[in-house]
Amino acid sequence: MAALGFDYVDYIAIFNDMRHWNDAVELIRPQGAIVTIDDTNLPMPMERMKTKAASLHWELMFTRAMFKTPDMVEQHKLLSFIADEIDAGRLRTTLSEILSPINAANLREAHRRIETGTAKGKIVLEGF
Incomplete structure (x- = not known):
């Protein structure tokens, strides 16, 4: 990390990939904070968080x-x-594309892009 010009960072936000949990824990400063909006069923080892007295915050916009x-x-x-x-x-915004009108073909296309991982950013369906 010193090669990157810093030892630790104060805050880390994980928005879409909890596979980076171990890296985040390594990078967070003692008494720093990690926030995530991501669901996960992956292991989240907490030992280093405890030794650093770092905090984890879950955010959900509907809470x-x-x-x-x-x-x-x-x-x-x-x-x-x-x-x-x-x-x-x-x-x-992360909006990358608008598919219009809302119909079965555009809905299938949006799903195809998301399921195959070819979507970049958010896709919006609009208009009837």
Whole structure:
């Protein structure tokens, strides 16, 4: 890691591949934090997390609504903020393609791309 110019990083976000868990644990600084939105049935050895006193945070965008948490309005604030940032061009979405109209052929095509791993970014089906 020193060859990369750093020993550790403060925060790590794992958005789509928990196969990188061991690398993340190695890279996280003592008392650092890892956040993930990914489901996994892969082993997640926690020994190094304990010795580093690092934290793991799971995020699910529906938790506030599902459990009617006292801070439910924060989801609205977060989504509004993200929408404003996208509209202003400071954030880019992962949208790569729009298939239209919504019909059986386009639905099958979207599924084919996702199932074969040829989809790049998000595919949107729109219009009837």
